[in-house]
Amino acid sequence: xxxxxxxxxxxxxxxxxxxxxxxxxxxxxxxxxxxxxxxxxxxxxxxxxxxxxxxxxxxxxxxxxxxxxxxxxxxxxxxxxxxxxxxxxxxxxxxxxxxxxxxxxxxxxxxxxxxxxxxxxxxxxxxxxxxxxxxxxxxxxxxxxxxxxxxxxxxxxxxxxxxxxxxxxxxxxxxxxxxxxxxxxxxxx
Amino acid sequence: xxxxxxxxxxxxxxxxxxxxxxxxxxxxxxxxxxxxxxxxxxxxxxxxxxxxxxxxxxxxxxxxxxxxxxxxxxxx
Numbered sequence: 135x136x137x138x139x140x141x142x143x144x145x146x147x148x149x150x151x152x153x154x155x156x157x158x159x160x161x162x163x164x165x166x167x168x169x170x171x172x173x174x175x176x177x178x179x180x181x182x183x184x185x186x187x188x189x190x191x192x193x194x195x196x197x198x199x200x201x202x203x204x205x206x207x208x209x210x211x212x213x214x215x216x217x218x219x220x221x222x223x224x225x226x227x228x229x230x231x232x233x234x235x236x237x238x239x240x241x242x243x244x245x246x247x248x249x250x251x252x253x254x255x256x257x258x259x260x261x262x263x264x265x266x267x268x269x270x271x272x273x274x275x276x277x278x279x280x281x282x283x284x285x286x287x288x289x290x291x292x293x294x295x296x297x298x299x300x301x302x303x304x305x306x307x308x309x310x311x312x313x314x315x316x317x318x319x320x321x322x323x
Numbered sequence: 324x325x326x327x328x329x330x331x332x333x334x335x336x337x338x339x340x341x342x343x344x345x346x347x348x349x350x351x352x353x354x355x356x357x358x359x360x361x362x363x364x365x366x367x368x369x370x371x372x373x374x375x376x377x378x379x380x381x382x383x384x385x386x387x388x389x390x391x392x393x394x395x396x397x398x399x
Contacts, residue, residue, distance in 0.1 A: 184332040184350070258350050314352050316330065 136196065143200035144294045146207040147287035153224035155283050156212035157242055162279065162295075163205045164239030164247040167271040173198035175252035175268060179261050187258070187309040194302050201295055206237055208288065258313045262306050269303035328352055328385055353385035 162168045176195035180188045213221065213235055221230045228244055239247035253264045276296035280289050329349050336344040365380045373379040 184330075184348075185335060186332070259352065259356065310356075313330070313350075314356050316327070 142204055142207060143197070144204060144291060146204050146211070146291045148208055148211040148285060149287040150283070150285040151212075151215075152283065152285065153213050153216040153220050153226060155285070155288065156209045157225050157229075158279060158282055159205055159209050159212070159242075160240060160244075161242040161275055162272070163202070163209060163237065163241075165241035165275070166251040167268055167275055168241070168247075169198050169202035169205055169272075170239055170247060171251045172268055172272065173202060174249075175254075176265060178252070179254055179265075182254075182256050183258050183261060184313060186312050187262070190305055190309050194305065197298065197302075201298065204291060204295065208291065209237055259310065262310050262313065265306045266303050266310075269299045269306065273299035273303070328354065351385065351387065354383050355385075358383070 164170055173195050176191045176198065180191045180195070183191065213226070216224070216226075216235075218227075218230055221227060229238070229240075232238075241247070253261070255261055255264070273296055276292050276299065280292050280296070283289060283292075328351050330352055331347050331349050333346060334344075334348055336346065361380075361383075365382055367373065367379050368376060368381060368384075376384055378384050
């Protein structure tokens with residue numbers, strides 16, 4: 135069960151009318167290393183992973199949905215007042231033909247999201263390393279997105295999201311250490 | 324072969340689970356997990372043994388026994 139807080143995890147400000155950037159941000163909405171893939175990947179792995187790290191997957195998977203909302207807000211703000219002509223000039227003509235102004239889970243190139251973006255191997259080490267790789271890839275994507283815009287307010291939101299990827303990668307690496315621990319060996323801090 | 328590579332954990336058993344519960348589940352933690360950069364001059368298998376096992380170094384070897392027919396993964 136989830137409890138919903140009707141606010142964003144971090145405020146989203148977009149101060150430049152730039153529908154072109156919306157297209158690029160879609161990579162983090164419906165892309166292979168995007169927030170939807172992240173949330174679904176972690177929340178799905180929870181069932182078969184050793185119980186010591188289930189809570190971590192729940193927490194991070196939930197936070198990814200909060201990030202998904204932030205990306206959605208950015209994309210929506212950048213496209214909601216654009217004319218069909220502007221969308222077409224931004225490379226979103228094909229998107230407009232299918233979806234009008236609606237958001238859709240597809241990447242920056244318009245490829246729809248697919249479950250093959252995520253993995254569940256059932257082996258705790260394989261799954262956690264998949265998660266670490268996903269966080270690092272998302273961090274890199276945020277860097278390229280920050281490089282692509284000169285809107286400092288949009289950059290601010292993206293920089294927050296990038297930092298969260300770094301923290302999540304560390305938490306998953308801590309989970310690997312927990313998984314590696316021998317049961318009989320008690321660790322004292 | 325080397326120290327135990329198999330970890331055990333005890334999944335939650337619900338009071339209304341439909342199937343007989345598996346109380347202990349296992350996973351393997353192979354030795355690569357503990358080596359960040361392989362040290363020089365580790366002890367080696369004989370060449371013939373190494374070709375068969377897939378590694379030249381006993382400290383990198385991970386045995387895996389089939390879990391089929393209720394067998395449990397052991398490290399010998």
